[in-house]
Amino acid sequence: MWRTVVFFTEVAVAVAVVIWFLDRPGEVFIEWQGWELETSFGVMALAILITVIFLSTLYILWKWIKRQPREILRSRRYRLEAKGYRALTDGLAAVAAGDARVAKKLARKVDSLLKEPSLTLLLSAQAAQLDGDEIAARQYFEKMLDRSETEFLGLRGLILQALRDSDDASALKYSQRAYFLQPSAAWVLETLVSLHTKEGRWREAQLLVEEAQRHKRMSVEKGRYQQAVLLTERARLSIHDNKLSQAFEQVRKAYNLDPTNSAATVLLANLLSKEGKKRHSRKIIERSWRLEPHPSLCQAYLEIVGDVSELDRYRSVVQLTKDNRDHPDSRFAIAEAALAASLWGETKQQLEALERLSPTARVFRLWARLAELGAEDDIAARRWIDRSTEAEADRTWVCSKCGTVADDWASMCLNCDSFATQLWKQPPRAHRAIIPSDLPLGSKLAEKKPEIDSSSAVIEPEIISRLK
Template sequence: MIRSAVFLILAALAAAFALSLAGESGRASIVWLGWRTDTTATTLLILVLLVSFLAFSAWRLVLWVAETPRRAAAARAESRRRQEIEALTRGFTAVAAGDGAEARRLAAKAADLSAEAPALARLLSARAAETAEDPAAAEAAWTAMLAFPDLRLAARRGLTTLALTRGDRASAVQHAEAAFALARTARWAWRVLLEARLEAGDWEAARDLLKTGQDRRIVSPEVAERGRAALLAASAAQLDLTGDVRARSRAADYALEAARLQPGFAPGVVMAARLLSGQGKAGRAAQVIENAWKVAPHPALWLALRDLKTQETPRERAGRLATLAALNPGARESRILTVEAALTGGDAARAVELARGLEAEPLTARIAGLMARAAFAAGRPDEARVWRGRGIAAPGEPDWSDLDPEGRAFAYQPADWARLAVSFAETGELIHPRHERREPGLSDLPDLPMSYAEQDFTGLEAPAPFPIGEGLQGEEDDEPDLIPPPAAPPPARRRLARPPRDAK
């Protein structure tokens, strides 16, 4: 408005100046209350503009004076807003720095100053109480935030965290369920609910929650599929323990579905093969194992295949194992299986030859035991003893730890199945709870005689990578050679569900 008035005045002055230059100043007469004034038109125009400007300035001055209280109030509000923002900023910085006392002081100051951002002040109060390790004050602050719709989700998360911290799983689940109902993408709430279902061993509810997570795009379809396969295997293991016929039938269906979804998840495949075998469907069980071997070979798979048939000759059994190894010949487990097949078939020379191909592999107790068995079968007991000595100090293989001392595969507790499900869903890799706990598993090393035997190494490679006796335990150098070496190594006891009958 001021700009417009100034522009009009300047324009009028310019017009008057132009008229005066042109010599046409004109004449004007003013009669007012008996008075008459004669002047030029240019002078009159200038006087009118001057009076107008003075009147306008006086009016603006009156308005400025009238608006002084409002301007003062606005200035005070702006100063208060700046102080509030500064208190909030410094308060959240103190929370991030872990300074609980300073955070609480600034939270109180922000609460006193809050006008435009009361939600942030309440949030700072709750976080400051948590940082100051005052759970009672934090719970009170979070609970107060439940009264505000915009803050309910944050309040539920804060209350859930507090409940989990004090070990109150029931309250944590209650708050997580409420939060999951408020927000479709509350991943933290979904995770709390899933962990609660897994901890309780409620595999069916966990599968339903996993499906909900996939529908809400909390987890990807790949993660959901892997998790569902692992949970199906856990359900099958749980039902199998009941011994009920119907339950075992449902367990077989669950295990088959798990093997179909994820052929590389060995627990589900082994479970499916064992249950199918119990139903007299050995052929289908073998097919399930073969499909899994192509994807991810695991020692429990070939042991399960071996136990599908008990009435067969060693040569027939060796042929079945060799056929399985040929499905994925480049895999390490397949190369180990070829040695096992040769030993099973009684072909010691081929077993030794194939075992030599494993010498480049990192030495484990299982590899050392296999080398010892091959050497012993070839009539080289001293070399076998050396390999056994090396195996005593060698690390075990995680996959081999999935077999318990009785040879049962994946005989896990519900907590182990829960960890298996989470890990396999997230990474696609199989963890080994028994290996992590360092529990004893199926023996890696064969039992050999304690005495040495005379042996002719003419034309053979030196059997000992280090002096005989190094790494061996429980032996004396002057022990007499009283026990002759047996013709064949004693068979190791390995089984998944029941001990196989001796091959005929």
């Protein structure tokens, strides 16, 4: 609509100008250097208009001719870039498909067409890795460090190479540089924390986690969990170094951050128990059991109860599990204690409930013990044992990153060295390998943290009073 209005306005103006000239005829006389020109005003105006149009056309033609060489070069460059980007795309596809020969060929083609190292170095490095040429790949990654736009990608490649080669020193150096460039990258933080914890540098790892929490680079829940794990390890190391007050403060803070951490709970309860604070230590375990039951909590609880009759141990387990009696771990703990106290009816009642709630292998093994001890029926006991071999596996510690299972909790996976990835759950059917719990976390860490007997720990009275 607006364009139509403008068009008719322009036509009206042109018609008005023509009419104005027609209504005002006249003559033009020009004398210059002996030349005389006499004509009407309309003819003169038309001649001027034609001259202007002619000169404008010549100017446009001159500019077009002048611009052609540059346009030809630009067009050729665009065609080469288009071919280069197509080759780059095909090269990345070849890397994804695992075709090393085609990837290397396309990497050379991209380099000749684009002349942009920032675009071709990564493809060349990946093609070299795919071909098994780690030396060439490292050289490409190192070249990427010289350019700001590819420095972070080059560091990532060098970090992965160092980790594959078990070169933790180089991996740590490159990771620290990558963290300086992009501290918000989650994989850089995880790599740094894992490298520090692998060498037993718990304090350095904790500082990284605290910084990530302050800058909101890590969720609150994950940060509290990781800090609790790190503080637990620091407490163990402090006990080994006979820094008992420091150890107590560390494990107390770990427990407050994450009461569901069974390792921190057991360590804190044992320290308090050895100082005569058995009632307080039992309350700590009862709170953790209420939040997240775990067999190690029940074992520690009964150790604190001490050398009493089996019936008293049963009563202690009932006290421990009073707030969540229907949880499978609570029922199993009661069933075990009842069986030891020769309470066959209570044992049977709990096992029947467990068959409905959580029919895992341990339930049928306990049925076999009940058949053997209560009814002295060896045939029935063997049937229960047979059923246990076909039942679902019991819950254990499973690494959420690599799926490896372990008997006991550890701050690091002993298979993939990942930190704070062990979860208490049923292991996958495809993976049943158990890592022995007595393997060290690393030669350096094993030297720093041998097995600790918390019974030898003595805590100053004023430190104990802070928990009251």
